[in-house]
Amino acid sequence: MLAPRTFLSALAGVLALLGSTVDARDARAADDISVDTRSWRPSTDPSANLVLEPVLTPGPWNWNAGAWFHYALNPVELKVPGSDDKLRPVEHAVATDVTLNIGLGKIASVGALVPVVLYQSGQSAASGASSLPKTVMGDVGLYGKAALVPNDQGGFGLAAIGTALLPTGARNGLQGDGSTRVGVRLLAEYTLLIIGFQASLGFDFRTAERVWNDPRTGPVRFGSSVPWTVGTLLRPGIFGLDGDNRQLWEIALHGSLPVSPVGPFGAGDPGSALLSPMMLALSDRVAIGRDRDISLIGGVDIGLTAAIGVPTVRGIVGLSWAPREHDQDRDGVPDDVDQCPEIPEDRDGFEDGDGCPEIDDDDDGIVDAEDKCPRVAGVAQPGSKNGCPLEKGAPEGVPPGEGK
Secondary structure: OOOOHHHHHHHHHHHHHHHHHHHOOOHHHHHOOOOEOOOOOOOOOOOOOOOOOOOOOOOOOOEEEEEEEEEEEEEEEEEOOOOOOEEEEEEEEEEEEEEEEEEEOOOEEEEEEEEEEEEEEOOOOOOOOOOOOOOEEOOOEEEEEEEEEOOOOOEEEEEEEEEEEOOOOOOOOOEOOOOOEEEEEEEEEEEOOOEEEEEEEEEEEEOOOEEEEEOOOEEEEEOOEEEEEEEEEEOHHHHOOOOOOOEEEEEEEEEEEEOOOOOHHHOOOOOHHHHOOEEEEEEEEEEEOOOOOEEEEEEEEEEOOOOOOOOOEEEEEEEEEOOOOOOOOOOOOOOOOOOOOOOOOOOOOOOHHHOOOOOOOOOOOOOOOOOOOOOOOOOOOOHHHOOOOOOOOOOOOOOOOOOO
């Protein structure tokens, strides 16, 4: 295990950058709408795809760093009421996010995300008050996660994720909210080793509401919201497409709903339909190298609603470095040959060399934990013979000696 000194030094540099950025805000900010229009932020977890991330945390003092690069087409677009005209305050945006994360104990982790827009172009920041700055910093994010119900053996897992977005972004570039935002989210997961299902629901609290007062589109009132995700993760090795088990595919929907001061999908104030983003994320995560310490993530985010922050399409490439001991699950099977590197082998004398726990050794549809004859195919029946073959003459579903 590598010492966390490098991580802590990098984090100290990030905090120093935050202080200097806050002091150097543009003096013209008072003339512009101060709002963060971003609808997607990558997770700081080393095993995350574009949207979905595991319940499990990296482990004591295991750290990782990452960089994400993305291009968005029409990420901020507004329709003019009563016409077919559309305003595009931001037409093109190229941005990067730098992430840091470190495990605290066996079930917790903390992370930080620093966003920078490298280039953006559009009509104006808001209401023609000033031209849109081409390069700006966004609101920095701080994250904490705790695995409430760990699922390192598969099955159901539950985690709590806390967030804080700091007002470090440029207030005249549609990347800074001008106030602190805090949130909490519950992440539920059910995994069957080669496929997993996830959903999350949370609440993001805006400490100060924002109003986009553009006479051409009507007011848009930004307040607190409910973020959500739902999706599935799949290892393509099940289809014979990834013999080394290095890939992880993702299909996910994500977005948020406003809860104050307007309602979702157009309910309440005029313009509230612009505050209900929904997107479809498709991605592939590939572990690189013998030790799989580096991962390359590529994917797209497709806009499904016309809300502010929803692009027509967003292309994303991410690179993650997570130096580790090379037996993550400590089951004695090296990660480069372990077909389930994050889930320990069950060491029951049956196919123990692949690194994956076998939940039904005899393939009779009854999991080993409930099968009284785990190496001999049988049938479901009550009592001490569940999963065992029926004795000759015994009716199915009735254990021998009963029902006579």
